Amino acid sequence: MAAALPEEGALPGYRVTSAPETKTGGEKSDHSVRPAACQPLEDARSRVFADSVASAWVNISAQEFAPPTETLTFTSYRSRGAGAYLSSLDTALDTCPSLSLLSRYGDRVDVGVERVKDQVSVGDASVSFRMHWALNVDGFKSETYSLVTTVRSGEGTITVVSDSSVGSQLSDAKKRAFVPKLDQQLLERQADALGEAQRS
Known part of the structure; x- marks a missing residue:
């Protein structure tokens, strides 16, 4: 999987900002999300499969403008596992217009969730959603917008997570400039790379 990830200079419009990292076998959820049925959504954002x-992943950054954190992950599954994974995200999105999770400071944070309905035209199936929450740390207020997109190709998936945090004092118009959006070309290139990796 790691060999299929893009290297610096091989991903038009993006910089690859880290070396590939890999993990064998799944990782357990921390089960901190409420309601519990919404846990798959935070797991996808947190790279828990x-x-x-x-799985294998790298950090990437758009050359012109991008959220400060973007991660591209390839994940492999046993027979029918990739389809079951996407179904779990679909089910969670149908029942979770919002959820709560623990912040890095241990506070419980309310998070809004919305399915992204822009059509992803690559792979065998896809799920995409945004999450939005606000934090107040020592009087500094910030908002985080996260876009999570997973594309299934055979028994593998591509997950692109884009997180953008902005000061909440910005106007709504300026905040919209930071809201991550789907990049169809990025998804298409990586779906092709994942498919090639599964055939080799």
């Missing part, structure tokens, strides 16, 4: 065989 409980039933996977292996």
Whole structure:
């Protein structure tokens, strides 16, 4: 999986800002999300793929403008596992217009969730959603917008997570400039790379 990830200079419009990292086997959820049925959504954002065989990821950044954190992950599954994973995200999105999770400071934070309905035209199936929440740390207020997109290709998935944090004092118009959006070309290139990796 790691060999299929893009290297610096190989991803038009983006910089690859880290070396590939890999993990064999799934990772357990921390089960901090409420309601519990919404846990798959935070797991996807946090790169927790409980039933996977292996995963590999790199951090990327758009050359012109991008949220400060973007991660591209390839994940492999056993037979029908990738489809089951996407179904779990679909089910969670149908029942979770909002959820709460623990921040890095241990506070419980309310998070809004919305399905992204822009059509992803690559892979065998896809799920995309945004999450939005606000934090107040020592009087500094910030808002985070996160876009999570997963595309299934055979028994593998591509997950692109884009997180953008902005000061809440910005106007709504300026905040919209930071809201992550789907990049169809990025998804298409990586779906092709994942498909090639599965055939080799």
